[in-house]
Amino acid sequence: MNLYSDRMQALIDELSRLPGIGAKSAQRLAFHIVNLPSEDVRRLADTMVEAKTKIRTCRRCCTLTDQEYCPICSSPSRDPSTIMVVENPRDLAAYEKTGRYEGLYHVLHGAISPALGIGPSDIRLKELMQRLQTEDVKEVIIATNSSLEGEATAMYISRLIKPTGIRVSRIASGVPVGGDLEYIDEVTLLRALEGRVEL
């Protein structure tokens, strides 16, 4: 005996595939969605498809955007001589929320991980090196996570950049070891920025 009708079960199944949504939450969300006004459900569905269709990576920093260049790269008030390298757009958002970093970013979309078979060519590293050739960059701040992969990626990038003479720094270990930038409070993030050391 099925607990739910086929379409309800299909919706619950789809929702439970999302990260952080367990069986109970999927059930609760499904009932909520079915009880919403039709236009709300259609708008939610359309927004998803629209975002998926239109969002691509910024031509300059590789973060996700629906324009050719992201709002940060397009802003005349940002300092283009500093690039902060982060693993993903959520980490960019975390630093952006501090409201104190004025430079640009570069989003790698991952970190080097031999264990997971992710090599230097699998992340947006080539794009970073191209920027260093064409843009007038004075400092690259490496803000990958302080996990094993993040540290390895930081070392790899610093060794790659050093010969160019551009200053390379790493955010300070104010960030707890094993911590994910996304979940760290702004004060700690700022402390880590201020205490960055040259590599």
Add this chain to the structure above:
Amino acid sequence: MNLYSDRMQALIDELSRLPGIGAKSAQRLAFHIVNLPSEDVRRLADTMVEAKTKIRTCRRCCTLTDQEYCPICSSPSRDPSTIMVVENPRDLAAYEKTGRYEGLYHVLHGAISPALGIGPSDIRLKELMQRLQTEDVKEVIIATNSSLEGEATAMYISRLIKPTGIRVSRIASGVPVGGDLEYIDEVTLLRALEGRVEL
């Protein structure tokens, strides 16, 4: 400065409207959705709209279904002489998962709450009374929540049914199985004492 492009922000906003999805989860879900293959996003969106469009209430028990009658009401193996009255389809699912209840259900879609302005005519009570006139029902088990509203609803329904001569019962309230007395509220402890059964 916006942290995200417009379409990303729109998606995050839509997702944060869902129950139990905070700002952080909405962000995480949005990035996940944008990184999914296009066909997965479209399937998720379509499933939502499809469920919303096709799901309605069962003509007999008022639970949510995509057919005229729900799987339980359509099943020849269920005992139609017993009706369990629950507040919503999730409560029905909870009892159904026990796998031990063999009767039918009636879903009220709410509980009487003068504080929230929800009266007897705002829940599916008329439909229940109509069933009692046309179906051969021997017992109505009231399984509304043991909240203030649930109890008031139970009292109201029992007074309504009593004159018909049909047996009305209420699920027991007491200490949950495996519950530690030390952590259980006094009202529940008293209820459990009052409802004690001879061994």
